[in-house]
Amino acid sequence: MNSQTQAILATDKRIDGKAISAQVLSEVAEQVSQLQAQGVQPCLAVVLVGKDPASQVYVKNKLLRAADVGILSVEHYLPEHTSEETLLSLIESLNEDAKVQGILVQLPLPKGIDEIKVLEAIKPIKDVDGFHSSNVGGLSQGRSVLQPCTPSGCMRLLKHVCSDMSGMHAVVVGRSNIVGKPMAALLLQANCTVTLVHSKSRDIQSLCQMADILVAAVGRPEMIKQDWVKPGAIVIDVGINRVEKDGSTRLVGDVDYADVWDSVEAITPVPGGVGPMTIAMLMSNTVEAAQRQHALVSMNRVDGSRESP
Ligand SMILES: NC(=O)C1=CN([C@@H]2O[C@H](COP(=O)(O)OP(=O)(O)OC[C@H]3O[C@@H](n4cnc5c(N)ncnc54)[C@H](OP(=O)(O)O)[C@@H]3O)[C@@H](O)[C@H]2O)C=CC1
Ligand SMILES: Nc1nc(=O)c2c([nH]1)NC[C@@H]1CN(c3ccc(C(=O)N[C@@H](CCC(=O)O)C(=O)O)cc3)C=[N+]21
Numbered sequence: 001m002n003s004q005t006q007a008i009l010a011t012d013k014r015i016d017g018k019a020i021s022a023q024v025l026s027e028v029a030e031q032v033s034q035l036q037a038q039g040v041q042p043c044l045a046v047v048l049v050g051k052d053p054a055s056q057v058y059v060k061n062k063l064l065r066a067a068d069v070g071i072l073s074v075e076h077y078l079p080e081h082t083s084e085e086t087l088l089s090l091i092e093s094l095n096e097d098a099k100v101q102g103i104l105v106q107l108p109l110p111k112g113i114d115e116i117k118v119l120e121a122i123k124p125i126k127d128v129d130g131f132h133s134s135n136v137g138g139l140s141q142g143r144s145v146l147q148p149c150t151p152s153g154c155m156r157l158l159k160h161v162c163s164d165m166s167g168m169h170a171v172v173v174g175r176s177n178i179v180g181k182p183m184a185a186l187l188l189q190a191n192c193t194v195t196l197v198h199s200k201s202r203d204i205q206s207l208c209q210m211a212d213i214l215v216a217a218v219g220r221p222e223m224i225k226q227d228w229v230k231p232g233a234i235v236i237d238v239g240i241n242r243v244e245k246d247g248s249t250r251l252v253g254d255v256d257y258a259d260v261w262d263s264v265e266a267i268t269p270v271p272g273g274v275g276p277m278t279i280a281m282l283m284s285n286t287v288e289a290a291q292r293q294h295a296l297v298s299m300n301r302v303d304g305s306r307e308s309p
Pocket of ligand 2: 274
């Protein structure tokens with residue numbers, strides 16, 4: 001990225017996730033071309049069980065972005081009442097398919113299917129969501145593993161407005177396995193002092209007021225107001241909430257954007273903030289998975305060892 005683009009993206013208070021994700025996607029497209037030149041076509045398998053309307057929209061957007069950057073995608077749509085066994089055997093066949101380097105099982109899964117069991121069935125090297133315990137453990141140890149897309153997207157946005165986060169107090173609201181916990185791990189790795197807040201925390205407002213970096217991943221529309229935010233804070237709003245207002249549906253975050261605007265140094269909008277970054281990082285992880293698998297295959301050809309990707 002040249003310094004002029006960096007300046008454009010960083011001068012505004014609004015952290016433009018759409019523009020920054022476009023940069024990530026153009027880097028990914030370049031990496032895809034390099035892999036293709038080596039005879040590797042990156043391919044992402046997306047598995048959707050049931051007909052949850054929001055999941056259908058997200059999956060469609062992921063497939064569109066994959067096509068944009070030259071990543072092949074294969075879709076597996078399974079009916080709502082699919083058994084856990086059927087899903088596990090699909091994952092097994094995708095694990096064994098050398099043409100597929102990335103596997104994503106869209107969450108949430110229908111009731112009756114053990115989410116952890118399903119995520120654990122995905123080969124860690126193909127786990128482009130970064131949800132397998134081996135990748136989760138690797139992240140907390142600071143190893144170079146496939147990282148969860150939403151938190152790594154948030155880190156990328158933060159780096160646009162803050163080149164060194166060392167010593168800053170980061171408060172993350174929400175402790176889910178897919179957002180809050182890995183977000184805290186990444187902030188810790190960036191040398192922040194991290195507070196992880198959840199529904200059982202006491203006096204959440206005071207904890208938020210202490211934040212130099214505030215990350216909201218709660219799922220409560222516009223919960224965070226101006227008097228929760230320290231003046232000059234950087235705010236990353238992960239929340240995606242659909243609210244009805246005057247007969248139409250609007251998308252809002254967990255932060256009251258208009259209310260906090262005057263206080264903050266920088267803030268991500270909803271939509272157009274973290275959401276597009278999540279998808280861009282998924283493409284980036286797919287390419288990384290393809291590169292790692294290609295390197296393993298090449299290494300095995302040279303030394304004849306039996307380890308397979
Ligand atoms: N932009 C993107 O790319 C993505 C956006 N999202 C959005 O982010 C939001 C969070 O998602 P996700 O992490 O999956 O959600 P979960 O519902 O899994 O987790 C929500 C977390 O918030 C905590 N919480 C709930 N209410 C409160 C409260 N009043 N005060 C403090 N903490 C509270 C819960 O605490 P406890 O653990 O105690 O129950 C829980 O840890 C949602 O709006 C979701 O749609 C999610 C993924 C990606
Ligand atoms: N295995 C798995 N991996 C995920 O990463 C995963 C998941 N399951 N389940 C659901 C959550 C949610 N999530 C989003 C991705 C993109 C947008 C996104 O693109 N949002 C747009 C708006 C989209 C709209 O209009 O609804 C935006 O914020 O601008 C939002 C949310 C990924 N998730």
